[in-house]
Amino acid sequence: MDNNVRSCISGLMNDIRRAKPLVHHLTNYVTVNDCANITLAIGASPIMADDIEEVGEIVAMSSALVLNIGTLNKRTCESMLAAGKTANELNIPVVFDPVGAGASKLRNETVRMMLEQLTFSVIRGNMSEIRFIAGLHATTKGVDASEADLENSLQSGIEIASVLADKYNCAVAITGATDIVSAGNTTYCIENGHKMLSSITGTGCMCTSLIGSFCGVAVNKQMAAVAGLLCMGIAGEAAFEYAGQNGNGSYRIAVIDEISKINAQTIQERAKVYEA
Amino acid sequence: MDNNVRSCISGLMNDIRRAKPLVHHLTNYVTVNDCANITLAIGASPIMADDIEEVGEIVAMSSALVLNIGTLNKRTCESMLAAGKTANELNIPVVFDPVGAGASKLRNETVRMMLEQLTFSVIRGNMSEIRFIAGLHATTKGVDASEADLENSLQSGIEIASVLADKYNCAVAITGATDIVSAGNTTYCIENGHKMLSSITGTGCMCTSLIGSFCGVAVNKQMAAVAGLLCMGIAGEAAFEYAGQNGNGSYRIAVIDEISKINAQTIQERAKVYEA
């Protein structure tokens, strides 16, 4: 299975680089430049547009839509809902990043509305965010997963992802020391990555942009999510080897470098993915 | 002529570094940091301010105004019009970057209003955006020029730029494999640049910021546009030689590095500019 996954993902990478899918983002202003650059680095084409008057047209020409509530406000929340509805009508895949879910009533209410009104292909969050969505006790600390939530076992994470995947009929990805991607009946675990990824801003958002890029070409959205997380994990490891000792700034640049250089051979040599 | 252009541009670079012109930007939130850093790298001073209550005062103290509709919304569109009008009244040069013109009704209508209500010194876009402004069939793919539009011949681009320059009484710059800068009667072509520039976000926006910086010191706005595109093209080449093999992240940093190091000698050695 492991080798099937590897070759499937290598195929998707080739597809992205050939098709250059347009990935429409409504995202936060903190990491938006990183999201654009990582989308280009994997071979897709980013477009950021958030005015409600144009999001319908922009998403209609796109191959995937990324909704990220990192710096949500009322204006952009409305635009996100409108963009999401158009995407749903047109069968364009929507990837949802519920940044900071659990941290404020506004975020919680926004997440609730999004889940009610939109159909997602993939939901990606950290353990605190996904636990919040699952209705479990979550102790979100700002936009990072809390220590308490991280202490829950891998098995518990797999169960939560699996239940949510069934409930929302989509792939659910939880990023952490071990990444989890469940489609309900099948769940993959990814053991790539490096803890230094948490020392730079935007690695979660960039994961979501990578998943969006893969969704722009993949029929199997769970595999798109696995591919996105695997690429980020491998890039995080390779970047550490190459530039980790230089410090956070160099490491951040190296992550983008590694994404732009990732290929079938890198996947073959480094991927640590297994079915749970 | 070629040597005249080179020495003219070297002179303008010295002028920027001596005068440090303040360049007011109303621009998008995706590449705004890159725009600020490239403005500093060429030796000018960026200021970003977009509230309608202050744009008049800010532009009045500036040497040039850059209007970029990359992530336009109704609030900032109004501010752009107000800033542009003040700049026009005070004879402060205005550079327009019609990002994604052709991609949505909102963008098209905004571009139409800007062209009707404001006088520009330079308009810079890719082939799809400029073709849209020319009223020709354009097939904008998000914020990048489409393959179809790029297949039009250089001669066709020169004609479009020339006609628009006459119509709007300004310099019109089309960036692509060969850059075109027309003032109507005279047109320059620039053959510097590297295709890796299209693998990082914001190179178009950064070109426009460089043109804005040169407009802050240049009497001849066509020459300011040539200077901006030439600097970006040369930096793109030099950055590729220095860091291209490291990947997209390093390349992006190297482009800013090269802009900050560009000088009369680099221009003399590398510039490939000719009158069409």
Place this chain on the structure above:
Amino acid sequence: MDNNVRSCISGLMNDIRRAKPLVHHLTNYVTVNDCANITLAIGASPIMADDIEEVGEIVAMSSALVLNIGTLNKRTCESMLAAGKTANELNIPVVFDPVGAGASKLRNETVRMMLEQLTFSVIRGNMSEIRFIAGLHATTKGVDASEADLENSLQSGIEIASVLADKYNCAVAITGATDIVSAGNTTYCIENGHKMLSSITGTGCMCTSLIGSFCGVAVNKQMAAVAGLLCMGIAGEAAFEYAGQNGNGSYRIAVIDEISKINAQTIQERAKVYEA
């Protein structure tokens, strides 16, 4: 005294890296990514949120609040006031960066309101911004201190900082060739730093984020301000030695690198701080 300051600051750095204080930012969209990354590099945890419906909840879970008016607008000004009031009620330290004070009526009026309605732990600005707050003739040139204002003597800066510190009952930091941090009765001068810091955008904002990070763990807010400026100054020097000759892009990355690597030994070897 000098050695006491050094060991105090080394202690605060350890505290940050142990406690990882959450630092809530309402800041500008130009340098927000740099602010997030430098907050992470020093060991704290950034969160950016600016909708008025959630700022109260977000600041309540934070250890410090940074208010930066770099790209202010009416919506975010209201959010800044609301966040600041909640922080004041909860005794959460608030750091204020009056970017461009003096450059427009909107900025001046906003600064006046902030100073009237909120209590700050630290105010940090350049000489023009702080002179504006002091009601002195200031000649703000955009967001940078003007040449004229910089020609005022160090002694004059110390007096201004000291008077304002008494007036607003907080620490006042003026960044420049020599940084000044006054709490009224005591004032420190810092002679670290490098002029290349002014060739990249956001070094002022990043200083403020570092001060916010130190305020998240320090009882003595003047010492938090000294620590923030000292770290930036030392990183600016070390980054120049390491990467200055490569150009502005590399230098910017190296500044973040050096902040992430700064430690007690670096402080011991490089700090040039004295009581005025």
